[in-house]
Amino acid sequence: MKISGEVGARIRCLRRTAGMSQAELAGDGLSASYISLLEAGKRVPSADVLVQLARRLGCDLSDLTGAPAQISVNEFQVELNYAEMTLNNGDPDSSFEAYHTLQEKVSFADRPEVWYKAEYGMARSLEHGGRLEEAVARFESLHEASLDHPDLVPRLPTVIALCRCYRELGNLSHAIEVAEATLAELDKFQLRPTVIGIELLSTLVGVYMERGDMHRAAYLATQAIEQAGTVTDSRALGAAYWNASVVMHRNGNTADALTLIEKALAIYAEGEDQRALARLRNAYAMLLLQSETAQPELAHDVLEQSLTSLREVGSSVDVAYCLSALAQVELRLENAEAAIDHAEQALELLGTGHRLQSARNYLVLAAARLALGDRESAQQAHERGALMLEASEANRQAAFAWAELAEILRLCGEDERAVWAYRQSMRCMGHRETFLTGQKLTSRT
Incomplete structure (x- = not known):
């Protein structure tokens, strides 16, 4: 420890302020004469003496040495816990500030582990607040650091977060690239299944579903369930059931999908993560709405319960997803004006970053406005949604959106534009357009 030359003067000043004699300060372990020599600057005290x-x-040690006060590891942990609690309570802005304040107190050279925890916390806060572009920049930096410093930066949670953000931004190819590379590395080392590894599988299932690759999604979902059965964490199994149910639903197997999601609900209901439980209820409500024996009234009740919970513990994006689901339910219940209200609220909360979910809201708006007889607004909203889906590489979903728009245009008597929309749908499905030029058949992509 570096000792300032003025330490003797500080000892004398503090002793006098405390109303102590040199003998009283010396106590049993030191002598009054030694204290006198210290105060005169004729002795340099050891760290133990200080x-x-x-x-x-x-007083604090820094009051004697003149060095800046050092924050203990326990104090760092208290501040990290506070920032995490703030994030879990649905206040990403305050959480970001708490992590940022802590990081400014920390020397990267002295406490790199705390510095990286604060950086990871800020990235998560940005993601929860819907500031996805900023979140990706920080997660990418952390991902790079995790390759060089795996002991300081958790790689798998960072990859999962990147995958989520890229999915929301509509960059499905990049999300798959990052996640698949990490899975390949895990397979290479033949590591035993872990909870975080199963979470990565489950996240990747969702990305493949968005892209329309249901074969790969189903394969990974099966893997996730098998691996989850070998670990003791029930949440891992719940997450695997959750994603597998969505895959089965997309493949038309609604009965089994409901069975799996009800198993997931039973697992999450026993835990303390109210935010995750509410988000799972959103997915359950969509299955109730879209099953062969649709139950829109029950779906509406489930979503209202979910919305109440998410307004307390969820982020603005979580609330937006719930409002999006409510918009679809209101549309099925023939409450077009309520559907429009919910969809517009969701779009406002989502902002410009969440392209895939915004696209779905535009499609709901289109259907609701068409139900109210506003065909022009319906066409505009439908085309915007289709374009956003296509830009996000969700080609299967985009194809259906273009086909629905074609039907709207046909009903409106705009046959030429309807043909154009059908062609867009075929293109998204991977079909090449063919046409005759004289007697020669040619094709173009």
């Missing part, structure tokens, strides 16, 4: 003196004077 600790004794600081304890007797009731």
Whole structure:
């Protein structure tokens, strides 16, 4: 420890302020004469002596040495816990500030592990607040650091977060690239299944579903369930059931999908993560709405319960997803004006970053406005939604959206534009357009 030359003067000043004599300060372990020599600057105290003196004077060690006060590891952990609690309570802005304040107190050279935890926390806060582009920049930096410093930066949670953000931004190819590379590395080392590894599988299932690759999604979902059965964490199994149910639903197997999601609900209901439970209820409500024996009234009740919970513990994006689901339910219940209201609220909360979910809201708006007889607004909203889906590489979903728009245009008597929309649908499905030029058949992509 570096000792300032003015330490003797500080000892004398603090002793006098405390109303102590040199003998009283010396106590049993030191002598009054030694204290006198210290105060005169004729002796340099050891670190142990300084600790004794600081304890007797009731001051911080920094008050004696003149060095900046050091925050203990426990104090760092308290601040990290506070920032995490703020994030879990649905306040990403305050959480970001708490993590940022902590990081500014920390020297990267002295406490790199705390610095990286604060950086990871800020990235998560940005993601929860819907600031996805900013979140991706920080997660990418952390991902790079995790390759060089795996002991300081958790790689798998960072990859999962990147995958989520890229999915929301509509960059499905990049999400798959990052996640698949990490899975390949895990397979290479033949590591035993872990909870975080199963979470990565489950996240990747969702990305493949968005892209329309249901074969790969189904394969990974099966893997996730098998691996989850080998670990003791029930949440891992719940997450695997959750994703597998969505895959089965997309493949038309609604009965089994409901069975799996009800198993997931039973697991999550026993835990304390109210936010995850509410988000799972959103997915359950969509299955109730879209099953062969649709139950829109029950779906509406489930979503209202979910919305109440998410307004307390969820982020603005979580609330937006719930409002999006409510818009679809209101549309099925023939409450077009309520559907429009919910969809517009969701779009406002989503902002410009969440392209895939915004696209779905535009499609709901289109259907609701068409139900109210506003065909022009319906066409505009439908085309915007289709374009956003296509830009996000969700080609299967985009194809259906273009086909629905074609039907709207046909009903409106705009046959030429309807043909154009059908062609867009075929293109998204991977079909090449063919046409005759004289007697020669040619094709173009």
